[in-house]
Amino acid sequence: MLLGALSIAPSCTDQLELTPISSITTAGFWVSEENANGALNGMYVRFRDEASNNLFFWGESRSETLTYGLQASEGRERYFENTLDPNFAGPNWLRLYTIIHDANLIIKYVPGINFSTQANKDRMLAQAYTMRAYVYFVMAKTWGGTPLVTDPTEGYDAQTTFKSRASLDEIFTLIKSDLDKAISLYPNNNLASGKAFWSKPAALMLKGEVYLWTGKKSGGGQADVTEALKALTEAASAPGLALQADFDRVFRYNNKGNSEILFAVRFLDLEAGANYNNTLYIRDDEIPAKISPEAKALIGQGGGLNRMAPSQIVRSAFHEKDKRKNATFVEINVPNAAGNLTYYGSAVLKYRGFIDPSGRRFIDDVIIYRHADLLLLIAEAKNALGQDPSAEINQVRQRAYGSAFEEFRFTRGSQAENDEAILQERLLELSFEGKRWWDLIRFDKAFEKVPSLKNRANQRHLELWPISLGTISLNSKITQNPGYGN
Numbered sequence: 001m002l003l004g005a006l007s008i009a010p011s012c013t014d015q016l017e018l019t020p021i022s023s024i025t026t027a028g029f030w031v032s033e034e035n036a037n038g039a040l041n042g043m044y045v046r047f048r049d050e051a052s053n054n055l056f057f058w059g060e061s062r063s064e065t066l067t068y069g070l071q072a073s074e075g076r077e078r079y080f081e082n083t084l085d086p087n088f089a090g091p092n093w094l095r096l097y098t099i100i101h102d103a104n105l106i107i108k109y110v111p112g113i114n115f116s117t118q119a120n121k122d123r124m125l126a127q128a129y130t131m132r133a134y135v136y137f138v139m140a141k142t143w144g145g146t147p148l149v150t151d152p153t154e155g156y157d158a159q160t161t162f163k164s165r166a167s168l169d170e171i172f173t174l175i176k177s178d179l180d181k182a183i184s185l186y187p188n189n190n191l192a193s194g195k196a197f198w199s200k201p202a203a204l205m206l207k208g209e210v211y212l213w214t215g216k217k218s219g220g221g222q223a224d225v226t227e228a229l230k231a232l233t234e235a236a237s238a239p240g241l242a243l244q245a246d247f248d249r250v251f252r253y254n255n256k257g258n259s260e261i262l263f264a265v266r267f268l269d270l271e272a273g274a275n276y277n278n279t280l281y282i283r284d285d286e287i288p289a290k291i292s293p294e295a296k297a298l299i300g301q302g303g304g305l306n307r308m309a310p311s312q313i314v315r316s317a318f319h320e321k322d323k324r325k326n327a328t329f330v331e332i333n334v335p336n337a338a339g340n341l342t343y344y345g346s347a348v349l350k351y352r353g354f355i356d357p358s359g360r361r362f363i364d365d366v367i368i369y370r371h372a373d374l375l376l377l378i379a380e381a382k383n384a385l386g387q388d389p390s391a392e393i394n395q396v397r398q399r400a401y402g403s404a405f406e407e408f409r410f411t412r413g414s415q416a417e418n419d420e421a422i423l424q425e426r427l428l429e430l431s432f433e434g435k436r437w438w439d440l441i442r443f444d445k446a447f448e449k450v451p452s453l454k455n456r457a458n459q460r461h462l463e464l465w466p467i468s469l470g471t472i473s474l475n476s477k478i479t480q481n482p483g484y485g486n
Contacts, residue, residue, distance in 0.1 A: 031113065043099060043102035052267075060436045061308075064440075070286050074307060078090075103129070137206070201238035245399070295333075
C-alpha cells in the first residue's frame with residue numbers, strides 16, 4: 001500500500017511536515033524508526049479526517065442538543081429527528097477501517113525495527129493499540145458488532161477481505177485486550193507533548209469509559225464499573241492535569257494542549273480543513289441588524305453556515321450564573337413588530353476558531369478527552385458503585401459558577417437522583433463536543449430525553465445506527481441491524 005509518510009519529531013506537535021515518497025513497498029518501508037514515525041503520523045492524519053465531522057455526528061447529532069439552523073440542513077435533520085434509514089444512514093465505517101489498517105501495520109511491523117530507545121518503540125506500539133481500541137469502541141457504540149480485522153490488508157484475498165460482523169462480545173474482548181497491552185507499554189503516566197497523541201492517561205480514560213459502557217450496557221455489572229473507576233482514578237493522577245480557570249479558554253486556538261486536555265485532535269492553519277463548528281456558526285449576512293450588543297459581541301465576525309443550531313432544550317438548561325453559557329452558545333432574539341423580543345437563531349461558540357484576513361477559520365483542536373469529562377466519569381462510576389460522587393461534581397461546578405458556587409453546591413441524593421444530576425452536568429459541561437448521544441445511550445435515557453424519540457420506546461433498535469446500503473453492497477456478508485429492513 002502506498003503510504004503518505006508524515007515526518008514529525010516526537011516532541012513537536014506544532015506542524016506536520018509532508019515527506020513525499022514516490023514508491024514504497026512493504027519490505028522497503030518498514031526498515032527504520034523514521035519511516036515508522038511517518039506511518040504513525042499518517043494514522044493520526046486519517047483520524048483527524050474522521051474527527052473533523054464524523055465523530056460529532058456519531059456521538060452527538062441524534063441527541064436533544066440540536067435543531068434546525070438558519071441555513072438549509074442538507075439532510076442533517078435526519079439525525080436529530082431520528083429518521084435515519086439504510087438509504088440515509090449517515091457517515092459509514094469504511095474510513096475508520098483505514099485507521100485500523102494503519103494501526104495494524106504498526107502493530108505488525110514495528111516490533112521488527114531497531115529504534116533508538118526501547119521506550120520510543122513501546123510508546124509507538126502503545127499508541128497503535130490505543131487507537132485501534134478507540135476506533136473499535138466508536139464502531140461498537142454506533143453500529144454494534146462490525147467486522148473484526150486485526151491484520152493489515154496487504155493484498156486481495158476474498159476470505160480475509162470479506163468478513164462477517166463479529167459479535168459485540170468479540171469486539172469488546174479485543175478492545176479490552178488492546179488497552180491492557182497499550183497501558184503496559186507506555187513508559188510512564190505522562191501526558192503526550194502537546195496532548196495531540198495518545199498517552200497512558202488518555203488510554204486509561206478510554207479504558208474507564210469502555211468499562212463503564214460494558215458495565216452498564218453489556219452485562220459487566222459492578223465488576224466492570226469497579227475496573228472503570230480504577231482506570232479513571234489512575235488517569236486523574238497524571239502530572240500537570242488540571243482544570244483551566246476560564247472555561248472558554250479550554251477550546252481556544254491559541255491555547256492548544258492546555259492543562260485540561262488529555263487528548264485532542266490537532267488542527268493547524270495551512271494544514272487542516274475546518275472542523276464541524278463550521279456548520280454550527282452563523283454567516284455575517286445572517287446576523288440581524290437589530291441584534292443585541294451582547295449577542296453581537298459574543299459572535300464577533302460571522303462565518304460558516306448555520307445548518308444546525310443549539311436546541312431550545314439546551315439553551316434553556318443553563319442558569320444565568322453559569323459561566324459556561326456564554327462560552328457554549330449564543331442566542332439571538334430580535335424585536336418583532338410589536339416590540340417584543342422573539343427568537344431568531346443561535347450558534348455554537350465552543351470551537352469558533354479565529355479571525356484572519358480571509359475570515360473566520362474553524363481550526364480549533366477537536367477534544368477527545370479532557371479533565372472535566374474525566375471527573376464526571378469518575379462521579380458516574382462512583383455513583384454506580386454506591387459511593388458519593390459529590391467531590392468530582394463540585395470540582396466541575398466550582399469553575400462553572402465561581403463566586404456563586406455555594407448556591408449550586410451538589411449534595412448527594414439517591415442513586416437515581418445522582419445519576420440525573422451527573423447526566424445534566426455532562427449536558428452543561430460537554431454540549432457540542434460529540435458526547436451527548438453516547439451519554440444518553442449509556443445512561444439509558446435517549447427515549448426519555450430526545451424529543452424525536454419520545455413515545456418510541458418500543459423501537460429500541462434506534463439505539464444503533466443503520467448500516468448504509470453502500471456498505472452492504474461492498475460486502476455481501478454484512479447484515480443490516482435489526483429494525484432497519486434487509
